[in-house]
Amino acid sequence: MPRVLRSASLLGLGVLGIGLLSGCVANSPAATHTALTVDSSATDCAVSANEAPTGSIRFSVTNSGDQVTEFYLLAADGLRIVGEAENIGPGLTRDLVVELAEGSYFTACKPGMTGDGVGKAEFTATKTDAAATVDVDLVTQIDTSNTNYASYVSDQIDQLVTGTDAFAAAYSAGDDDTARSLYASTRVHWERVETIAESFGDLDPKLDLREADLEEGQNWTGWHAIEKDLWPQDAEAGFVAYTAEKRAALTEQLVADTATLHEKVQGLTFTLSQQTNGAIGLLDEVATGKVTGEEEAWSHTDLWDFQANVDGAKVLYDGVRPILLKTDADLAAALDTEFGSLQTLLDAQRVDEGFRLYTDLTPAEIRALADQVNALGEPLNQLTVALVL
CATH class of the missing domain: 1.20.1420.20 (M75 peptidase, HXXE motif)
Structure with missing residues (x-):
């Protein structure tokens, strides 16, 4: 209206100034992280695992399709963007590194970078004794929120x-x-x-x-x-x-x-x-x-x-x-x-x-x-x- x-x-x-509990981190300083792969094709968004321990997670996204693509990590509502890797050309690979708190998320890809996307699937960050504690300071929260x-x-x-x-x-x-x-x-x-x-x-x-x-x-x-x-x-x-x-x-x-x-x-x-x-x-x-x-x-x-x-x-x-x-x-x-x-x-x-x-x-x-x-x-x-x- x-x-x-x-x-x-x-x-x-x-200039944006808000915070998130979880979000994209450009270069995570964490000593260890979980490494996952993503195959973004014309019709699918195949992630190598649908869960990982909380803390630093790296998604290596490879575009096997013939259009520029994007990869999204979405919050549990399926709307709020927690992190994304954009402008991935055919045959190229880009990394998305995120610090995730325990909870439910979704992964999805968007070939052509328009429309609803493909391959939306549930992803879970699970709390384990071995997982690093997520400790994102306010400045990082603000920067992450700006992007997201x-x-x-x-x-x-x-x-x-x-x-x-x-x-x-x-x-x-x-x-x-x-x-x-x-x-x-x-x-x-x-x-x-x-x-x-x-x-x-x-x-x-x-x-x-x-x-x-x-x-x-x-x-x-x-x-x-x-x-x-x-x-x-x-x-x-x-x-x-x-x-x-x-x-x-x-x-x-x-x-x-x-x-x-x-x-x-x-x-x-x-x-x-x-x-x-x-x-x-x-x-x-x-x-x-x-x-x-x-x-x-x-x-x-x-x-x-x-x-x-x-x-x-x-x-x-x-x-x-x-x-x-x-x-x-x-x-x-x-x-x-x-x-x-x-x-x-x-x-x-x-x-x-x-x-x-x-x-x-x-x-x-x-x-x-x-x-x-x-x-x-x-x-x-x-x-x-x-x-x-």
């Missing part, structure tokens, strides 16, 4: 570009069933990093403006303009379906604006306050648009957006949580509890690989979601003060 004036100050661009959150943003926009291309092609060709099936699942990549996208001035309204927020004489483009045409049964009486020419113009603009967004997020850096305020801003998006059912006025896919905003806020919170545990463990415990409770309510609304339509929710279910958003919002609003002031 566009909030250009608010978000411009909320998430200005600068920027990579997360870039990855989400990469997937947005790929999904938008497929969506636009289907819609422009008149394949409305396919376009409708791709609408919500593509938009989640936007919603996860929405507060960052909003910081780029008029890109946000061009891509995500709702009809209710149109100003007099303003040209309406983007996702919601197309949404109305895809779900005309919920539009106002007398709504006239778009012409083929208008469809082509809307999709051309959508693809072009998404490509511009992709260019702008390359090389971004952020400050600690921008990270914490970004999490607060994403929950604000939930409270003012998603939980009210105002965002997706015709498709009623608000819960997809709701979950994506929560995903983004949780990734941001997880990044700063190790520092918060040292400064305000009680606040961390409260946030852990409230995030968990909100996720439980969202999980109850899942259907197959998506969610129930917003119009299928009962007033009691909507009220429960709204109350839990408020319950999470209270401690989350304390995050910046706890870490920055």
Whole structure:
């Protein structure tokens, strides 16, 4: 939901300063480490083992495919990037060295460096007596977080570009069933990093403006303009379906604006306050648009957006949580509890690989979601003060 004036100050661009419990280490000083190999092909991401002891782990990634590839180590949520090796050309090998705490992770490769990637698999760091204790100082946590959150943003926009291309092609060709099936699942990549996208001035309204927020004489483009045409049964009486020419113009603009967004997020850096305020801003998006059912006025896919905003806020919170545990463990415990409770309510609304339509929710279910958003919002609003002031 566009909030250009608010978000411009909320998430200005600068230098990142957040920490992670685990992350990429350029040259680990550890005396011993676990060495693993990764074969990144066109269709798979084969890691030599699916578990290793905690401490320093080196992944030697060889590209056996015919496209430049990337290797990712993801946190247990499958979203937050713990470490990555990029720009690995065909036939080349690059190392990724990480210091891992005990827990669950995922490995994946991305041939062509676009799309969803291939070969995503579970990976476990197990605690053993022989494993070195992970002791990453604050400076290293900040440096690691800088790289990893920027990579997360870039990855989400990469997937947005790929999904938008497929969506636009289907819609422009008149394949409305396919376009409708791709609408919500593509938009989640936007919603996860929405507060960052909003910081780029008029890109946000061009891509995500709702009809209710149109100003007099303003040209309406983007996702919601197309949404109305895809779900005309919920539009106002007398709504006239778009012409083929208008469809082509809307999709051309959508693809072009998404490509511009992709260019702008390359090389971004952020400050600690921008990270914490970004999490607060994403929950604000939930409270003012998603939980009210105002965002997706015709498709009623608000819960997809709701979950994506929560995903983004949780990734941001997880990044700063190790520092918060040292400064305000009680606040961390409260946030852990409230995030968990909100996720439980969202999980109850899942259907197959998506969610129930917003119009299928009962007033009691909507009220429960709204109350839990408020319950999470209270401690989350304390995050910046706890870490920055």
